[in-house]
Amino acid sequence: xxxxxxxxxxxxxxxxxxxxxxxxxxxxxxxxxxxxxxxxxxxxxxxxxxxxxxxxxxxxxxxxxxxxxxxxxxxxxxxxxxxxxxxxxxxxxxxxxxxxxxxxxxxxxxxxxxxxxxxxxxxxxxxxxxxxxxxxxxxxxxxxxxxxxxxxxxxxxxxxxxxxxxxxxxxxxxxxxxxxxxxxxxxxxxxxxxxxxxxxxxxxxxxxxxxxxxxxxxxxxxxxxxxxxxxxxxxxxxxxxxxxxxxxxxxxxxxxxxxxxxxxxxxxxxxxxxxxxxxxxxxxxxxxxxxxxxxxxxxxxxxxxxxxxxxxxxxxxxxxxxxxxxxxxxxxxxxxxxxxxxxxxxxxxxxxxxxxxxxxxxxxxxxxxxxxxxxxxxxxxxxxxxxxxxxxxxxxxxxxxxxxxx
Amino acid sequence: xxxxxxxxxxxxxxxxxxxxxxxxxxxxxxxxxxxxxxxxxxxxxxxxxxxxxxxxxxxxxxxxxxxxxxxxxxxxxxxxxxxxxxxxxxxxxxxxxxxxxxxxxxxxxxxxxxxxxxxxxxxxxxxxxxxxxxxxxxxxxxxxxxxxxx
Numbered sequence: 001x002x003x004x005x006x007x008x009x010x011x012x013x014x015x016x017x018x019x020x021x022x023x024x025x026x027x028x029x030x031x032x033x034x035x036x037x038x039x040x041x042x043x044x045x046x047x048x049x050x051x052x053x054x055x056x057x058x059x060x061x062x063x064x065x066x067x068x069x070x071x072x073x074x075x076x077x078x079x080x081x082x083x084x085x086x087x088x089x090x091x092x093x094x095x096x097x098x099x100x101x102x103x104x105x106x107x108x109x110x111x112x113x114x115x116x117x118x119x120x121x122x123x124x125x126x127x128x129x130x131x132x133x134x135x136x137x138x139x140x141x142x143x144x145x146x147x148x149x150x151x152x153x154x155x156x157x158x159x160x161x162x163x164x165x166x167x168x169x170x171x172x173x174x175x176x177x178x179x180x181x182x183x184x185x186x187x188x189x190x191x192x193x194x195x196x197x198x199x200x201x202x203x204x205x206x207x208x209x210x211x212x213x214x215x216x217x218x219x220x221x222x223x224x225x226x227x228x229x230x231x232x233x234x235x236x237x238x239x240x241x242x243x244x245x246x247x248x249x250x251x252x253x254x255x256x257x258x259x260x261x262x263x264x265x266x267x268x269x270x271x272x273x274x275x276x277x278x279x280x281x282x283x284x285x286x287x288x289x290x291x292x293x294x295x296x297x298x299x300x301x302x303x304x305x306x307x308x309x310x311x312x313x314x315x316x317x318x319x320x321x322x323x324x325x326x327x328x329x330x331x332x333x334x335x336x337x338x339x340x341x342x343x344x345x346x347x348x349x350x351x352x353x354x355x356x357x358x359x360x361x362x363x364x365x366x367x368x369x370x371x372x373x374x375x376x377x378x379x380x381x382x383x384x385x386x387x388x389x390x391x392x393x394x395x396x397x398x399x400x401x402x403x404x405x406x
Numbered sequence: 407x408x409x410x411x412x413x414x415x416x417x418x419x420x421x422x423x424x425x426x427x428x429x430x431x432x433x434x435x436x437x438x439x440x441x442x443x444x445x446x447x448x449x450x451x452x453x454x455x456x457x458x459x460x461x462x463x464x465x466x467x468x469x470x471x472x473x474x475x476x477x478x479x480x481x482x483x484x485x486x487x488x489x490x491x492x493x494x495x496x497x498x499x500x501x502x503x504x505x506x507x508x509x510x511x512x513x514x515x516x517x518x519x520x521x522x523x524x525x526x527x528x529x530x531x532x533x534x535x536x537x538x539x540x541x542x543x544x545x546x547x548x549x550x551x552x553x554x555x556x
Contacts, residue, residue, distance in 0.1 A: 019410060345449055345475040346417070349532065353413045362450055375450050375473050396407070404409070405422070405476070 001306040002299060004384050010035040010291075011385055021355030024390045029174050029202055029334045029381030030359055031224050034288075038227055041287035042280050052276055054253060068279055071286030072269075078289045079200075079219065080210030081236050088242075088269040089282055092233030093201040094124040096220035097168075099235060099272065100197055101128035103248050104166075104218075108195070111137030114163040116194075118180075119145040119371055120173045123364040125199045129168065138165070145371055149176040149325035153185075160188060166195045171209070172202035172332035175365040175377070176325035177308065179207075179332055186215040195241065201225060202332050205292055206383075207301040217241045223281065228288035232281030235272075242268040249274040300384045304333025307382045311335050311391045318402055324377055334381035336363070339398075342405040344376045350401045356394055415528030416535070417476065421484075425476035430486035432469045434458060439467075440552060444545035446537050451478040453542045457549050463494035470542065477535050482542030484523055494550060501547050508539045 008014050011033045016023050025033060045067065051060035053068045069084070076084040090096045109115075115129045119142050126140075133140050143159060144152040151169075160167070167189045172179050186196045197218035203209055205226020211219045218241070222233040237245075247254055247265050251274030256264040265271050292300065312335050315323055320340030325331065339347060344360030351358045361376045362369045369376055380394060433441075433456040440459065445452045451474025458467040468486045472479055485504075489497050496519075504523055506512035510530035514520065529539045 021407070343475040345535075345538070346477070349416070349535070350413065353410045354407065361448075366450075369450075400407075400409075404417070 001310070001388055002303050004295065004299070004303055005387050007035075007295065008385050008387075010037065012036060012039070014385060018355040018357070019353050022393075024356045024393055026380040026382060026386065026390070026394065027357045027359050028383040028386070029225070029332075029379065031230065032205070032227050032383050033385070034229065034284075035227055035291050037291045038229070038284050038287045042229065042284050045280050045283050050279075053279055064279055067283050067286070068277070071282045071289075074286045074289045075234055076236075078209075078293075079204060079221070079234075079236055080212050082212055083239065085267070085269055086236055086239050086242065088235040088237065088272045089277055090220075090233050090235050091231055091278070092222035092224065093122075093199060093220045096218075096233060096235035097125055097197070097199065098128045099248055100218050100220075100237075101132040103245050103272075104195070104241070105132040105136060105138075107245055108165055109133075109136035109138045110165075112163060113138040113165040114161065115140050116143065116159060116164050116167045117141075118143040118151055118169050120149075120151070120176060120178065120365065120368050121168070121170055122174055122199065122201070123366070125168055125170060125197075126367070129166075142367075143169075145176075145368065148327070149173070149178050151178075151180060153181075156185075156188070160192055160194060164192075164194050166197065168197040168199065170199040170202070172200075172206070173325070173365075174202050174334070175336055175363045175368050175379070177332040177334045177336070178326055179203075179330055182216065183214050190215055202334070205288070205297075205300070206304055206333055208297050211236045223285040223288065226288055227291060228285040229281045232278050232285050234285075237268065239268070242272075245272075247274075248272050251275045295384060301333075303384050304382055305329065305331065307386055307388065307391065308333050308335055310388050311380055311382070311394070314391060314395050315398075317395065318398055319406075320402075322374075324372060333383065334379055336377040336379040338374050338377045339402065339405075341402055344378045346405060347378050347398075347401055350404065351394075351397055354397045354400075356397050358394075412528070412531045416532055418525045418528065420522050420525050421480040422476060424480035424483040428470070428472075428479055428483040430469045430483065431471060432456075433471060434467070434469060440549050442545040442549045442552070444541050444548075446474075446478075446541055449474070449538070451475060451538060451541055453478065453482050453545055455482075455542065455545045455549055457546075463550075464491060465489050465494075465497065466491070472542070474541070475535075475538050477529065478538040478541045481526060481539045484526075485542050485546060488521065488523060489546065497546070498550060501543050504543055505540060508536050 049063040051064045053065040076087040196216040198216045200221040204221040219236040224230040254274040324336045348360035359379045439456045442455045453472040503514045508529045
């Protein structure tokens with residue numbers, strides 16, 4: 001296992017005690033912590049460059065605009081977009097999906113059409129499509145999940161009928177850790193003329209992502225799970241598809257010409273970014289990418305995979321444990337499990353009194369919990385600043401919990 | 407790394423015993439009881455209460471089924487042991503007292519009669535678990551009011 005523990009010094013929040021015990025933060029799939037460099041970028045922006053973007057002719061506005069657009073270049077490059085114009089800033093994954101489920105769907109979904117998603121999607125990649133289907137008269141279908149936590153792709157060709165207009169799939173499952181074969185699936189869909197959206201909330205910042213290589217039409221992600229501030233995220237849209245989409249919110253910045261009767265609109269990305277954006281958030285996201293790139297995204301992925309392997313191996317020590325998701329080496333940096341002796345909320349409560357932050361519950365994947373017939377699970381999710389020593393500490397706490405609750 | 411006192415107070419032996427071996431589990435036939443379903447959508451905890459009433463409005467028998475954390479299930483189990491045969495007014499008072507006990511506010515009028523329910527006091531220090539402890543009790547309260555209407 002590579003040693004990245006020196007990076008912990010960059011994260012002020014990690015050096016604290018919780019309930020009298022040193023904090024072990026294993027809830028990174030919910031939100032990651034922020035390094036000093038990102039926090040400083042926000043302070044620097046507000047202390048030196050704060051002004052509205054794209055409209056001022058003064059020095060501060062120019063600096064803010066430069067920093068803002070520089071960050072767009074960085075993010076576009078980081079995810080392998082063909083051009084910065086294909087990168088729209090949003091509040092995060094949920095807003096990105098809702099943008100597509102409203103705007104793309106309003107233009108392209110007709111009664112009788114089908115939206116195909118999978119049984120392991122986060123609620124935020126189910127509910128917007130259900131709403132879009134209700135509005136348009138389309139319907140939803142799903143690809144089932146196998147017992148090992150992978151997608152049942154045996155009948156995929158039969159599922160991809162002519163009626164399917166959009167296929168969407170999570171890149172890395174937040175509940176199982178499964179890495180889905182998104183490139184293969186998007187390639188199939190492209191040949192059939194089916195649009196694709198990939199939910200990269202757990203992938204970007206954790207593993208190398210190249211949207212052009214994947215071949216998707218849309219790719220969505222959140223900044224706060226990859227060291228950036230909360231409230232900022234992105235929507236990649238292939239230029240050709242974005243060009244066919246009508247505007248979303250109307251307002252400043254998204255227009256060319258406004259009269260009292262009608263208006264004309266800018267091209268993407270401005271067309272989808274009405275109003276003053278989260279400028280500081282975008283700059284923070286750029287700073288996060290700079291920070292992640294100094295470590296190296298492949299090393300981050302390798303370390304996360306190694307921590308997960310070690311955790312999964314040690315978790316088998318616990319009596320009555322059921323570990324969810326694939327047991328293969330290539331998986332996301334999280335592991336979810338269910339202990340026979342304790343409900344996830346009791347286990348997470350117990351862990352918290354020992355300074356260990358786990359997540360317990362349905363993880364916004366209720367259909368998946370139903371599929372595996374469990375009320376919920378406990379999840380440990382890792383990032384590069386976590387260590388194997390922390391996993392040892394988790395195991396010590398979990399052993400105590402088993403004794404306590406059995 | 408000693409166990410924290412708060413944690414021991416939350417998960418007292420009696421509470422853990424009720425969660426591992428819930429009392430009065432099961433149901434009555436639908437036409438012979440009032441059935442009330444309660445859940446906490448955010449955490450997925452569920453309690454189904456099946457209650458038979460006497461003509462005077464007191465509870466003649468009560469059973470429950472449910473799934474969820476130790477606190478929600480133990481609290482419901484303890485409740486079923488406590489409320490059988492007690493006059494309706496006293497049960498309503500007990501519900502209020504129980505709420506005061508877990509919330510740590512207000513005056514507990516029937517403290518003498520809370521008995522082992524007093525052990526749920528430890529929840530005061532875990533505000534996010536209050537809704538777990540009250541899940542079954544809120545269902546009981548609804549059942550009492552719906553029974554009054556029939």
